[in-house]
Amino acid sequence: xxxxxxxxxxxxxxxxxxxxxxxxxxxxxxxxxxxxxxxxxxxxxxxxxxxxxxxxxxxxxxxxxxxxxxxxxxxxxxxxxxxxxxxxxxxxxxxxxxxxxxxxxxxxxxxxxxxxxxxxxxxxxxxxxxxxxxxxxxxxxxxxxxxxxx
Amino acid sequence: xxxxxxxxxxxxxxxxxxxxxxxxxxxxxxxxxxxxxxxxxxxxxxxxxxxxxxxxxxxxxxxxxxxxxxxxxxxxxxxxxxxxxxxxxxxxxxxxxxxxxxxxxxxxxxxxxxxxxxxxxxxxxxxxxxxxxxxxxxxxxxxxxxxxxx
Numbered sequence: 200x201x202x203x204x205x206x207x208x209x210x211x212x213x214x215x216x217x218x219x220x221x222x223x224x225x226x227x228x229x230x231x232x233x234x235x236x237x238x239x240x241x242x243x244x245x246x247x248x249x250x251x252x253x254x255x256x257x258x259x260x261x262x263x264x265x266x267x268x269x270x271x272x273x274x275x276x277x278x279x280x281x282x283x284x285x286x287x288x289x290x291x292x293x294x295x296x297x298x299x300x301x302x303x304x305x306x307x308x309x310x311x312x313x314x315x316x317x318x319x320x321x322x323x324x325x326x327x328x329x330x331x332x333x334x335x336x337x338x339x340x341x342x343x344x345x346x347x348x349x
Numbered sequence: 350x351x352x353x354x355x356x357x358x359x360x361x362x363x364x365x366x367x368x369x370x371x372x373x374x375x376x377x378x379x380x381x382x383x384x385x386x387x388x389x390x391x392x393x394x395x396x397x398x399x400x401x402x403x404x405x406x407x408x409x410x411x412x413x414x415x416x417x418x419x420x421x422x423x424x425x426x427x428x429x430x431x432x433x434x435x436x437x438x439x440x441x442x443x444x445x446x447x448x449x450x451x452x453x454x455x456x457x458x459x460x461x462x463x464x465x466x467x468x469x470x471x472x473x474x475x476x477x478x479x480x481x482x483x484x485x486x487x488x489x490x491x492x493x494x495x496x497x498x499x
Contacts, residue, residue, distance in 0.1 A: 213424070220425050229426045241428025248400060248422060269421050272398060274363070275370050275436045276379045278391025283433065286425045307497065316499055321471060321492035333495045342471035342494025345483045347457065349466055 201259040203298070205305045208253040208265065210246075213238050215262035216255065219288040225323060226288075252309060256302055263290040264298050268306050270313045282310040284320040303336050351409040353448070355455045358403045358415065360396075363388050365412035366405065369438040375473060376438075402459060406452055413440040414448050418456050420463045432460040434470040453486050 208216060217238050221230035231237070245251045250271070256264035266287040272280045284306050289299050310318045321344035322329045330340060358366060367388050371380035381387070395401045400421070406414035416437040422430045434456050439449050460468045471494035472479045480490060 216424055226425065231427055234427075237428035238424055239428075241422055241424050241430070244422035244430065245424070250398060250400065251422065253424070267423060269419070271419050271433070271435070272391055272394035272401065273417060273436060274366055274388055274391050274395070274403070275376065277381055277384075278387035278389075280391070280394065283421070285421070286423060307499070311499055318497040318499065319471070319495065321469070321494045323492055324490075330493055330495075336497075338495035338497045340474075340493050341496055342473055343480055343490050344471045344492025344494040345469065345480075345488035346491055347468045347486070347488045349457070349461055349468065 203301060204257045205254055205302065206257065208242075208255045210239070210242055212255050212262055212265075213242055216253075216265045216288075219262070219265055219290060220286065222291060223288060225325075254302075254305065256298060261290075263293045264288065264302050266302050266306060268309060270310075270315065276316065279316040280314050281317040281319055282306070282313065282315045284318065287320075299332060300336060303333075307336075353451060354407045355404055355452065356407065358392075358405045360389070360392055362405050362412055362415075363392055366403075366415045366438075369412070369415055369440060370436065372441060373438060375475075404452075404455065406448060411440075413443045414438065414452050416452050416456060418459060420460075420465065426466065429466040430464050431467040431469055432456070432463065432465045434468065437470075449482060450486060453483075 217230060217232045220226045221232045245253050250269055252268040254266060255262045267285045269283045270280060271283060287302065307318055367380060367382045370376045371382045395403050400419055402418040404416060405412045417435045419433045420430060421433060437452065457468055
């Protein structure tokens with residue numbers, strides 16, 4: 200296997216990222232890989248926001264993983280800045296390879312670099328394998344995550 | 350009782366917001382209301398980020414509530430933008446008055462205004478009253494929230 204690179208996503212990575220988002224038990228119902236327009240518009244919004252860090256993991260020119268990190272300044276916890284990890288996806292061929300850990304370790308290191316004191320994420324209650332994965336990486340399942348669809 | 354106003358926080362509101370953050374079973378251990386410097390620095394970071402909406406609820410010139418809304422563009426869910434609610438606090442004298450609902454309703458309306466398709470938040474697992482409150486407002490407790498302190 201070639202070297203793994205974790206780098207900022209470019210517009211050219213969008214189809215591969217959307218394919219990863221759609222290749223997922225929950226994502227399959229939510230995504231429309233054949234209609235790129237809403238993803239292009241969203242990518243422009245992400246690229247224009249300096250607090251967004253959308254990255255891809257690439258090996259031999261193939262996108263095999265992605266995540267998005269958002270840096271959120273705040274007043275609570277003595278003015279702590281926190282980061283939020285969203286949309287973690289690993290290509291089906293790469294699951295169990297340690298790539299998920301590499302991506303989360305990248306996000307934690309980048310969060311330190313950005314001056315964050317806290318990294319947080321939510322995971323659907325049904326993704327019990329993911330919960331064990333995050334606990335192995337040192338995360339604590341201390342919160343309940345609520346969502347409201349508009 | 351006078352009229353309630355929900356408005357963007359200014360630097361002059363910081364002491365009142367920090368007092369609300371500290372007057373809380375979990376916040377008491379985390380905040381340092383007598384040392385304003387880190388809060389001022391954090392406020393400048395928040396004010397400089399157009400995706401942050403830190404607001405206060407004010408009645409008769411008194412800050413009685415606060416929350417922070419972050420707008421997060423993303424690729425998943427067909428390029429959905431989501432908002433994240435953090436640091437919701439209601440003055441002890443005002444709990445049970447409906448102010449919490451007013452603040453969350455403000456956040457939901459502002460999220461629509463900002464083009465969000467999803468509002469999300471996490472609540473410490475021990476805050477069971479808060480969980481019932483969010484469920485009454487239509488939120489679903491569908492996720493587990495993980496945190497890692499750096």
